[in-house]
Amino acid sequence: MGSVDRPRPAKKTAKSRRKSASANEPEFVQLLTPEGQRRSHPDYDVNFTDEEYRGLYRDLVITRELDAQGTALQRQGQLGLWPSLLGQEAAQVGSGRALAPQDTVFPAYRELGVQWCRGLDVISAFSLFRGVDLGGRDTVADRFQMYEIVIASQTLHAAGYAMGVAKDGAVGGEDGEAVIVYHGDGATAEGDFNEALVWAGVFNAPLVFFCQNNQYAISEPNARQFRVPPYQRAGGFGMPGTRVDGNDVLASYAVTKAALDRARTGEGPSLVEAFTYRMQPHTTSDDATRYRDEAELDYWRAKDPILRYRSWLEAESLADADYFAAVDQEAAAEVRELRQRVMDLPDPDVTEMFDAVYVDPPAPLRAERAEAVAFRASLDEGSES
Amino acid sequence: MATMTMIKALNTGLRHILEEDDKALIMGEDVGRLGGVFRVTDALQKDFGAERVIDTPLSESGIIGTAIGLALRGYRPICEIQFDGFVYPAFDQLVSQLAKIPNRSGGRVRLPVVVRIPYGGGIGAIEHHSESPEAYFAHTAGLKVVTCADPSDAYWMIRQAAASEDPVIFFEPKRRYHAKAEVDTAAASLGLHEARVARTGTTATLIAYGPTVDVALNAAAAAAEEGLELEVVDLRSLSPIDWEPLEASLRKTGRAIVVHEAQGTLGMGSELAARLSERCFYSLEAPVLRVTGYDVPYPASRLEDDYLPNLDRVLDAVDRSLEY
Numbered sequence: 289m290g291s292v293d294r295p296r297p298a299k300k301t302a303k304s305r306r307k308s309a310s311a312n313e314p315e316f317v318q319l320l321t322p323e324g325q326r327r328s329h330p331d332y333d334v335n336f337t338d339e340e341y342r343g344l345y346r347d348l349v350i351t352r353e354l355d356a357q358g359t360a361l362q363r364q365g366q367l368g369l370w371p372s373l374l375g376q377e378a379a380q381v382g383s384g385r386a387l388a389p390q391d392t393v394f395p396a397y398r399e400l401g402v403q404w405c406r407g408l409d410v411i412s413a414f415s416l417f418r419g420v421d422l423g424g425r426d427t428v429a430d431r432f433q434m435y436e437i438v439i440a441s442q443t444l445h446a447a448g449y450a451m452g453v454a455k456d457g458a459v460g461g462e463d464g465e466a467v468i469v470y471h472g473d474g475a476t477a478e479g480d481f482n483e484a485l486v487w488a489g490v491f492n493a494p495l496v497f498f499c500q501n502n503q504y505a506i507s508e509p510n511a512r513q514f515r516v517p518p519y520q521r522a523g524g525f526g527m528p529g530t531r532v533d534g535n536d537v538l539a540s541y542a543v544t545k546a547a548l549d550r551a552r553t554g555e556g557p558s559l560v561e562a563f564t565y566r567m568q569p570h571t572t573s574d575d576a577t578r579y580r581d582e583a584e585l586d587y588w589r590a591k592d593p594i595l596r597y598r599s600w601l602e603a604e605s606l607a608d609a610d611y612f613a614a615v616d617q618e619a620a621a622e623v624r625e626l627r628q629r630v631m632d633l634p635d636p637d638v639t640e641m642f643d644a645v646y647v648d649p650p651a652p653l654r655a656e657r658a659e660a661v662a663f664r665a666s667l668d669e670g671s672e673s
Numbered sequence: 674m675a676t677m678t679m680i681k682a683l684n685t686g687l688r689h690i691l692e693e694d695d696k697a698l699i700m701g702e703d704v705g706r707l708g709g710v711f712r713v714t715d716a717l718q719k720d721f722g723a724e725r726v727i728d729t730p731l732s733e734s735g736i737i738g739t740a741i742g743l744a745l746r747g748y749r750p751i752c753e754i755q756f757d758g759f760v761y762p763a764f765d766q767l768v769s770q771l772a773k774i775p776n777r778s779g780g781r782v783r784l785p786v787v788v789r790i791p792y793g794g795g796i797g798a799i800e801h802h803s804e805s806p807e808a809y810f811a812h813t814a815g816l817k818v819v820t821c822a823d824p825s826d827a828y829w830m831i832r833q834a835a836a837s838e839d840p841v842i843f844f845e846p847k848r849r850y851h852a853k854a855e856v857d858t859a860a861a862s863l864g865l866h867e868a869r870v871a872r873t874g875t876t877a878t879l880i881a882y883g884p885t886v887d888v889a890l891n892a893a894a895a896a897a898e899e900g901l902e903l904e905v906v907d908l909r910s911l912s913p914i915d916w917e918p919l920e921a922s923l924r925k926t927g928r929a930i931v932v933h934e935a936q937g938t939l940g941m942g943s944e945l946a947a948r949l950s951e952r953c954f955y956s957l958e959a960p961v962l963r964v965t966g967y968d969v970p971y972p973a974s975r976l977e978d979d980y981l982p983n984l985d986r987v988l989d990a991v992d993r994s995l996e997y
Binding site for chain 2: 421422423424425426427428429433434438441443444445446447448449450451452453455456479480483484486487490640643644645646647650651652653
């Protein structure tokens with residue numbers, strides 16, 4: 289992807305802290321307004337080729353469609369649960385595309401868009417939520433670690449991994465490795481998150497904390513998680529924090545890229561707070577009408593990450609109707625294929641719950657396995673007769 | 674052969690691990706400059722550097738959580754939790770992460786992490802410094818749990834634990850830290866997960882581990898003066914349990930008494946009694962009995978002699994067993 293022309297985010301200037309145009313808007317880095325107007329920023333910019341600009345649109349649309357299929361599959365009984373990312377596409381695609389191939393991602397459980405951007409088969413997210421496996425990937429080789437359900441636990445894993453990257457001497461220079469950990473606003477209230485900030489700071493780990501502040505931890509708003517927003521808290525842990533308009537794919541890219549470059553060159557950790565909104569309930573099991581109203585959803589619909597980006601592409605003549613139609617077709621094809629693959633996922637063999645717990649399952653566990661296999665076989669025989 | 678304390682044996686074992694595997698790391702609170710509050714890691718930072726023997730923030734969840742990350746990166750961390758009662762802030766990382774991530778990956782990711790925990794009472798300590806939390810971890814699939822009872826096992830078991838591809842919780846009986854014995858550093862006599870018959874006998878079997886092995890051996894010596902030949906089995910591995918020597922012993926003696934410091938309810942003794950009753954039912958002359966800490970929080974240290982299993986309580990249990 290394109291390069292970023294910017295000074296270091298650590299350098300806080302009066303200009304970079306200036307208020308947004310509207311008094312009601314939070315203070316954040318924005319390169320593209322909800323109306324699709326390009327804005328300049330003193331510290332951040334992007335410089336993509338036309339092809340790359342279009343590619344971001346393609347990522348946004350495909351991410352949204354794959355995610356929508358997750359919700360649909362859950363409604364049709366094909367998945368046990370689905371945590372939709374609707375509304376957060378720009379935060380995920382912007383940050384996901386800012387990653388270099390050598391970087392490692394520690395996701396939470398809603399990072400389908402990042403997984404897509406990493407070029408990984410997204411089926412693993414669906415097999416997880418279908419209940420076919422618990423993850424089932426070589427997450428180290430993928431440089432995209434396991435989905436983490438326990439809030440904020442992965443922030444410490446990322447801090448440790450990043451310490452290891454530094455120990456390996458793999459930081460310093462443009463080809464250095466960086467680590468990024470995804471978490472939400474709720475995670476910032478967890479002890480592990482705060483410990484991870486301490487560790488990353490103390491050991492100067494090449495780590496970016498990427499907080500998707502989607503405004504809610506299930507039903508609880510930001511006001512129940514913190515008095516000081518995450519990006520401002522970073523300073524207390526000795527690292528820069530930057531808030532970015534998480535519905536602006538260009539700003540999300542630029543700010544994340546700068547933070548990753550800071551990490552990979554050995555300047556240490558930082559925190560990016562992507563200010564965004566979860567348009568769907570927490571998961572398919574949640575009822576968001578109990579804690580937020582339609583007016584709030586309308587407010588955020590007007591900030592839709594894809595509409596604003598499409599408006600801008602059109603205004604700049606970077607893409608035309610044919611291109612948008614082609615992306616829609618490609619997304620539909622991706623979804624069709626995914627849907628079929630999800631439905632075709634076989635149930636696991638009963639032995640699978642036993643075989644990966646230990647390198648060499650001990651004798652008592654081997655005995656239990658044999659018992660479970662025999663019991664299953666007896667059921668199958670019974671059903672055949 | 675050299676005579677050394679358990680602390681020195683552990684220190685020597687850790688030293689040899691660091692020498693032989695440059696991916697091995699030691700991390701914990703005060704393990705570096707200070708050499709650990711019990712000096713188990715004495716001089717290791719001086720000799721191997723602060724990059725490999727890491728003084729960490731005072732952050733137990735952080736110790737285990739970052740050790741997981743380091744293991745994902747190819748390192749082999751050996752963590753120290755300073756005292757038994759301080760392990761609970763790390764509980765999520767141990768139980769939901771360290772124990773489960775390899776299984777979550779379908780076996781594609783392994784976490785060779787060792788967590789050393791000095792445990793048990795008998796040292797007149799303040800609250801939270803005398804606990805025996807082993808059953809929480811033995812209850813958790815995905816962890817292996819072991820404990821040493823003497824310097825030789827301390828040396829070999831820490832080395833074997835560090836070589837394990839599965840995570841190992843390594844309990845060190847702190848009241849045995851200063852006991853001296855011979856250590857043969859040339860060859861291990863047992864595997865990490867094997868039980869050991871520490872004394873042979875025919876009257877009844879005492880099953881002990883960690884700090885109570887010595888209690889059981891002393892009880893057996895006292896009983897011998899009364900003509901009772903007690904067999905003592907040192908469990909060594911709490912997860913998995915090495916059932917075969919236990920079953921063989923029970924088939925011989927017909928009687929078993931489990932001795933541990935941890936509270937009795939749902940402690941290791943509960944599992945041992947249940948399984949041995951299932952497996953050796955027709956050999957048993959008496960129910961499997963337990964001599965354990967009481968079902969109370971570890972008491973103020975002036976009461977710990979009443980709380981801890983001791984020679985008299987063990988011999989009383991032997992008498993009760995023989996009365997059946």
